[in-house]
Amino acid sequence: MATGRSSLKKRDFRGPRGPPGSKGQYVDVALHAGLICLNGPVGMDLDLQLEMFEEALDELDRNDDLVNEVLEISLSHSSAEFEVLRYKMPAENA
Numbered sequence: 422m423a424t425g426r427s428s429l430k431k432r433d434f435r436g437p438r439g440p441p442g443s444k445g446q447y448v449d450v451a452l453h454a455g456l457i458c459l460n461g462p463v464g465m466d467l468d469l470q471l472e473m474f475e476e477a478l479d480e481l482d483r484n485d486d487l488v489n490e491v492l493e494i495s496l497s498h499s500s501a502e503f504e505v506l507r508y509k510m511p512a513e514n515a
Contacts, residue, residue: 455487456510460495476503 459473473494493506
């Protein structure tokens with residue numbers, strides 16, 4: 422089962438994995454409302470999507486300002502927990 426950014430297509434709108442936010446389709450956008458990405462296995466079911474989206478909503482409860490940011494929710498390698506990654510896009514140092 423492939424999970425995470427390594428399984429995404431070459432033309433991912435977020436750009437390369439490192440450094441996050443340094444390239445991609447949104448790097449030249451001066452202001453955007455923010456992006457929420459759910460990174461799961463190919464063919465993930467609705468129940469998993471809902472769990473991941475609930476995790477995203479919990480993160481937004483802690484900090485609701487998503488302007489010019491990306492919030493990624495991914496399955497951990499053990500598939501028991503979710504990993505939360507939040508970064509600026511465009512990156513501040515890009």
